[in-house]
Amino acid sequence: MASRAQRMPAGLRLLSTIFIVIWLILAAFPFLWTLWGSFKVELDFFSIADWTNAITGKNTENTYGRPFTGAGYYGAWVTNEFWENVINTFIVCFFVVCTSLTIGTLGGYALSRSGFRYVFWLLILALIFRAMPPITLVAGYMLPFFEWNVWGILPTTIIVLVAINQPFTLWMLHSFFQNIPKELDESAKVDGCTQFQAFRHVIIPVMWPGVITTGLFSFLLAYNDFAVTAMLLSESNRTMVPQIAAFLGTTYTEGNVMFAVAAVVSATAPLFVLVMFFQRQIVSGLTAGAVKG
Amino acid sequence: MKHRTFFWFFLPTGLAMLLFIAMPIVSVVTQSMFAPHEAVLETVENCGPFGCQTETTVNQDATRALRDAEPLGRFVGLDIYFDRGHLAVAEVSELWSNSESFGGFFDRLGNLPFYRAMSFTLTYTFITVPLIIGFGLLIALAVNSLHRHLKGLVIFFSLLPMIVTPIIGALILFWMIDSRGIIGNLIVHLSGDPQLSLKASTPLMWISIIIYGIWHSAPFAFVVFYAGLQTLPKDQIEAAQIDGATRLQQIRYVVVPHLMPLVTFVSLIKLMDNFRVFEEIVGFNAQAHATSLSWIIYNDLGGETRQLSSAAATSVMTIIGVAILLSPVLVRTWRDFKGRAH
Numbered sequence: 001m002a003s004r005a006q007r008m009p010a011g012l013r014l015l016s017t018i019f020i021v022i023w024l025i026l027a028a029f030p031f032l033w034t035l036w037g038s039f040k041v042e043l044d045f046f047s048i049a050d051w052t053n054a055i056t057g058k059n060t061e062n063t064y065g066r067p068f069t070g071a072g073y074y075g076a077w078v079t080n081e082f083w084e085n086v087i088n089t090f091i092v093c094f095f096v097v098c099t100s101l102t103i104g105t106l107g108g109y110a111l112s113r114s115g116f117r118y119v120f121w122l123l124i125l126a127l128i129f130r131a132m133p134p135i136t137l138v139a140g141y142m143l144p145f146f147e148w149n150v151w152g153i154l155p156t157t158i159i160v161l162v163a164i165n166q167p168f169t170l171w172m173l174h175s176f177f178q179n180i181p182k183e184l185d186e187s188a189k190v191d192g193c194t195q196f197q198a199f200r201h202v203i204i205p206v207m208w209p210g211v212i213t214t215g216l217f218s219f220l221l222a223y224n225d226f227a228v229t230a231m232l233l234s235e236s237n238r239t240m241v242p243q244i245a246a247f248l249g250t251t252y253t254e255g256n257v258m259f260a261v262a263a264v265v266s267a268t269a270p271l272f273v274l275v276m277f278f279q280r281q282i283v284s285g286l287t288a289g290a291v292k293g
Numbered sequence: 294m295k296h297r298t299f300f301w302f303f304l305p306t307g308l309a310m311l312l313f314i315a316m317p318i319v320s321v322v323t324q325s326m327f328a329p330h331e332a333v334l335e336t337v338e339n340c341g342p343f344g345c346q347t348e349t350t351v352n353q354d355a356t357r358a359l360r361d362a363e364p365l366g367r368f369v370g371l372d373i374y375f376d377r378g379h380l381a382v383a384e385v386s387e388l389w390s391n392s393e394s395f396g397g398f399f400d401r402l403g404n405l406p407f408y409r410a411m412s413f414t415l416t417y418t419f420i421t422v423p424l425i426i427g428f429g430l431l432i433a434l435a436v437n438s439l440h441r442h443l444k445g446l447v448i449f450f451s452l453l454p455m456i457v458t459p460i461i462g463a464l465i466l467f468w469m470i471d472s473r474g475i476i477g478n479l480i481v482h483l484s485g486d487p488q489l490s491l492k493a494s495t496p497l498m499w500i501s502i503i504i505y506g507i508w509h510s511a512p513f514a515f516v517v518f519y520a521g522l523q524t525l526p527k528d529q530i531e532a533a534q535i536d537g538a539t540r541l542q543q544i545r546y547v548v549v550p551h552l553m554p555l556v557t558f559v560s561l562i563k564l565m566d567n568f569r570v571f572e573e574i575v576g577f578n579a580q581a582h583a584t585s586l587s588w589i590i591y592n593d594l595g596g597e598t599r600q601l602s603s604a605a606a607t608s609v610m611t612i613i614g615v616a617i618l619l620s621p622v623l624v625r626t627w628r629d630f631k632g633r634a635h
Contacts, residue, residue, distance in 0.1 A: 016434075016438055019435050020432075024451075026508065046473035047473060048473050051479075103309060106302045106303070109302060114294040116296070124623070132314065132612065135590050136608035139593075140320035143364060163309040163312065195294060224459065226575070230591075231595070244461065245576075248578070267461055271457060272453070275453065282452060
């Protein structure tokens, strides 16, 4: 609790509260607005005559008899088969998270337990790879993938996303493993375990908090990726994000922008749930890298 | 850990990075030095009753055979880097000798795609990063003074702009600033100009994208600084108070120096991330007003004719740009490392 001397003067307190309220509105209002608007018709969501239409849903009521309509969602999910993209996204995310955690845990553990000089260089190399914009690598994938005939399918994209994920995963898990005392696995080795047995029986049971946090960030990277999925997936295998981008190309002319609005809300919903349940892990993950510097 | 054990533990992740990050970089560099084959031309002489005519046609079979045999294309060295779509050396030197003033020179330089992209990328990066840090610090200080029951809720809502898919966040804002959307409507109302459209004006589009960039990244800075504030030693603040420091002085001389390493960390990460600005441009549909190097690559790769070589050359230049941004950190780490070794 703040001491009496730390307590703010009333004026400053008011100012700070106003600032927080303004920030909260800036942060949350666009999402609420779009969520609300996604149940309206286009004439209400984009209203030239009167902006209050978007709240009351006047035109929606004229068309459907109710101020809310699920027409946008129906059009996106059923008519445009957005559910296929949703399934693709979850396939990609699931396999990316599992694979990158498996190989990243092994690598991160090795980096944290080896004192040789090359560990430093490997970490620096990973940092450089982390800085590389994924889109620059895509130009390098295209030709070989066309030649081998593996362009456009989900497994290729999954492997590429896993690889792009690795530098970050390694850094994070490296710092988590460094916080697990070395004595744990060393005593297991003294008792006659091999390094892998020590890892399997001593480290794996205690590593889950770090692994879950890292997994969250792998998930976010795979879920939010646009550069790789847009370039490496064929039209029939698209995940949600490139599909939404593709909606825009066609729907602006058809006047069906509400499909895209509904799809955007559908794609944001899982992220909301994620933040709600894993807020603590996300915050600790963001700061883990920072504190290590 | 023995070298051997290390090798086996590190092999899967090392292999993944080697095959899908290191090799593509090599592949991109190679590709950027090869241009697509030109069509194979044939000259055929047709002799008819009215004399002979020579005709030049494209030999489709020969062209396809050549393209299949050498998919990379023909070696052109650094030509692609210097052509009009990239560094445009010839055009720039011509502009230089023809322009009377610097202003005119830079004006026309902005018509060349590479320089147009660079001007937006650099403006975007160097305007957003300081504002993200400043705004993030303000939010962190304000949230830190809140009652602890409220903190969790505020952090939840603050995380949303950061966690949302960049292109989706950009779309949500784009729909709001549409001249028929709520913010667009408000702006038209405030300015009193019914014709005003954010989409049609280059400066307004730049400002919109920059505001979006701050909205998207400020939460990251906020969370990092907020965590830093939790480790702020109480006795230092108390000592400053006893010495009679005002609240502003406490922040200036105690809090900010304590957070300085984190400021470096945030600015480094955000410099790297904002240099690759790209999804924002797609989401805002702003390519007529603002492009970036990443967007040029995306555009080259995406169209009907996939211009691999051109995209590869831009990629190499982007990588060089990132390397320049990253070099101070690398030099510093190298010095630390050498200092430790001795």
